[in-house]
Each structure stands twice: as C-alpha cells, then as structure tokens.
Amino acid sequence: MVDKIFEQTERIDKKIQDIQSEQKELNVSGKEDKYFENEEKIDHLKKLRSDLLDQCRDLTPEDHVYIARLSNRPHIKDFIGALFTDFFEQRGDHLCDEDEAIYGGIALFHKIPVTVLGHRKGRTVEENVACRFGMPSPEGYRKAMRMFKEAEKFNRPIITFIDTPGAYPGMEAEAHGQGEAIARSLAMMSHLKVPVISVVTGEGNSGGALALSVANRILMLKYAVYSVLSPEGFCSILFKDTSKKTEACSLMHLTADELYQNKMADEIIDEPLGGASFDPVTVYDELDRAIYRNLKELQKMSPSQLLADRHRKFRRI
C-alpha cells in the first residue's frame, strides 16, 4: 500500500531537514569533515526517497483512492490561487444560507472572465468542520446554481473543480431537499449556453460530484477518482462487509485511466510520482495548458453547439 511508502518518505524528509539545518551551523564554524559527511548522507537519503517514490509507478486502484483523499493534495483554493487572477468570491445561495462546502466566484483565466467553483474540504480541522469535509448541503448546490445562471447571463465560461465524498447525508439536508437541489443542478447544467469544463482533482463520489460536473469537457488528475459511491459505501451495500475495500476499489472502475477508457473523462492531467502534493507546480502548469486549450476549442462553438455537445456526451451513456 502506498501509505507505507509515504510514511517512509515523510520520515526521510524530516531527516533531510534536520541534517540541512545542522549544515548551516557547521558552515559557520568550518568543520569540513563533518560537513562533507553530512552532504553524503543527504545524497544517500535523497536516493532512498526517489527509489521509494519509484515504487509508486505501479499503484492499485485503492492506492489511487488513498492519494485522491490526501489532505495535503492541492484543493480548490490552491487551484484558484495558482491558475486564476483577480478572484472575487461569491457567497450564499441568496435564498437562505451559505454553504462553505462549495467555494467559488468570478476570476480571470488568461485574462478571460470565468466563473470558477468547486467542492471545498478545508485544510485545518476548523475548516474541515465548517465545510463538512466537502459534503455540500442543498444550499451549496443552490449557491452553485445561482453562480451558473449569473455566468450564463454574462456569457462567462464555467470551470468546476470536483472533490467530494458526496452530498451531506443529514436530517436538515433532507428536510431542505438534497435530492431536489442536485436534480435542479443537473437539469440546469445540461442546458447552460456557455462552455463548461470540470476538473476532477480528488475524489468525485456519487450525485454530490455529478451535480457540478455536467460539463462539455471532463479532465481528471492522474490520481483522482470518480465513482458512483464511495468505496466504503459500495462495500456496505454490495458486500455487507466493509473489509472488502481493496476488492471494491478494483471492481468499481474509478481511476482516471478507467474513466478515460469508458469515455467519461476526456483528458488525464499527469501528476508526479506519488501524486500532486509532491510537486504541485508541475500539475498547475499542465492543468493550466489543458484548460486553456479546451476553453479555446469550446469558445469557437455557438450556444446551441455547446448544448448539443454536452447532450451527446451524456446521452450516449
């Protein structure tokens, strides 16, 4: 399992850091022997680390799920910060509430005004709680719909980032019409007159993910996953046994490669060995190019062509 590898790379990173800080002091006092010895140690550790990451070339679907859920993986705010400028956050559904599990607003992408939004899991414990770990309430979907409509009015392309364990299964969410909110979002997205690009960056589970991804183009990060339900939920429904997760992950066809083979993902964005958190900048660069290229293609289409294009994508499934 990839988590064992990451435990080791983390330990090595810590050791390298310790030695490097020691080196700074040694440099001042001029103890050359010790200094060169340490340099060798660092080289050796770095070699160990890259050998370890080399083992990440052949990962199981369950490993992909693990990486997709890593808390240090780039999240929506990181992507917005790296790929967009002049971001203005839009808040609330303007009906009754604000849901922090969906984050977004208006920004420039290569000087083009776009609406950008997606699931937000949060990084700190407080943020995780406020965002319910990226599980939206109906208000979150209604907030997204408000933003979709505003984008359409001003002819702005829409870019969504998908990363959610699913819509929140709570009493209030049900009382406020979780199903209805998701259904409306699907119906609205299917008929938007502007280009829609979705990027699955982490885990895309069930209707909660689909509700923001009825897009003309669906891009997936290499280690992102997209599935009908969480592997845990899948296990308990189908096997009545949550210990069969490894098997479930393999049966679900949830990796980016499998989605691509099934013609659901249009493009895969490469990630460094071990995943985006090991070198986010390379991922931002490649994603930037991919979004730009797809956006330029879609901008050549008329509103009716965009609708027909999106319709075809989902109608043939």
Added chain:
Amino acid sequence: MTEEYIDTDPFEMCKGCHRRSRRSQWESHYYVCPVCGKYKNVSAGYRFSLIFDNKSFKVINRGITSDDPLNFPGYKEKLRSVKERTHLNETAVAAVGKISGVKTVAVVLDSRFFMGSMSQAAGERITRAIEAADKHKLPLVIFSASGGARMQEGMFSLWQMAKTADAVEEFSRNGGLYISVLTHPTTGGVTASFATLGDITLAEPGALIGFAGPRVIEQTIGKKLPKGFQRAEYLYQHGFVDAIVERSELKKTLTKLLMLHGCKVTGGTPW
C-alpha cells in the same frame, strides 16, 4: 398484463401489520392493506391498468435490457435469476395509453426488480419515454421508486441521473407537462434526478422519499431518526410535494391535472 406473481394461496400478508387478507380484498382496496392501510408495492402492469382507460395500453421500449458495462463478477447471473424470480426484465417499464381520453406516456419503476435500482437500461427506457412524450407532444407521468444506483454498473448508473435530468429539462422547455408520482421507496439518484423535476409532484401516502438512505443518515449523525422522517407526509410539510394522493383517487387527480393543463378530458369532472 396483471399481477406477475402466480400464487395459489387465497390470502396475502401485509408487511406492515403482518395480518393476512383475502386477495380479492387486497384487490378491491387497490393493494392498500384492508387492516392497517399500508401501501403495498404493485407492478407496472397494475399501475397502468389503474390509470389507463379500459386497462388498455401499449408497452414501449421493452427490448432495452441491462447490459454488463463493467463486466462485474456475478452480475449477469444475478440479472438472470432476478428476471426469473420476478418475471420482470427491468426496473422501468414505459407505456402509452389514454387517461380519461388524453393520450399520455407513463413510466413505472418497479422496486421489486433489483430494489428498483437505476441501471443503464432503466435510464435509457426512461429517457426514451421522455423523448417520445416530447416528440409527440404528450403529457408524461412517471411513478418513481428506487433503492438507488445499480452498484454493478458503477458510473454508467450514476450518469443516468444527468441523462434523464437533461431529457426532462428539454421536455419542459418545449412546454411538456410532467407529473411526477413518488411511490415507496424513492431514494438516491432517482430522487436526485427526474423524480423531483416534475411540474406537479404527487406522492403516495407513507412512501419513503429521500436522497440519502435512513441508515446512512443515522450512521452519520449518530442518532436514531424520528418517526415519519423522509415519509411522503414529511416532504409535503417541507414543501417538496404538491399533494399526497390515495391510490384510489389517483386517476381522478391525474385527470383533473390534465384538464387544468389544457387537455380535453372525457367523463366529466367528478371532483
């Protein structure tokens, strides 16, 4: 087409009160328990015969059956055995007939087939029924019931939500009338797609209707759910259902709604 189950026992037990009643009594009570009033799940054929004039209707899209898009171990065999046991060949059955003289497309989801789970074939049958209603400018009535996604079909099941929602939206923009009838149980992706997109939403008394299943919610919030939660009456109270309609009153209500939407109905206005 009538009740698919062939049984020689003249009595049938209610799943609610466990009391046994005569089949003839069940029938005259529209398969609502004569003792406790609990609604029994009924077949597509029965629903069609209940709403269509002279019990006359034509089943459409019956040829579309479940494939095995993910090559899921054991799925083909399971499909075969469920088909044999239930004498059904998919969750969704669509038909055309006349409701009080108004030609209408109706779809019934039968929860007895694979727990009414949404398969690619079911989604395709529903979508084609919506498209047929759109093409021929006919009203559409869908009786929803579903336990959620067909797990064995993975993403192919999930995307039926987008496909059907797209079809309903197109139908709606072209002026089509869609009456959604929520029956027990309507959950998961069906609730989060076409079932909640009707112009008018009706529900059968006591039907469980929700997105997340009660067990999942209980696990998440760590406490028992109150009685009546996610029932038709609860949704009615919370503003997601226009009316809760007794099965015996259903045809009358549909007729009234068709009339109010400009359709020429026959047989007077007995409401």
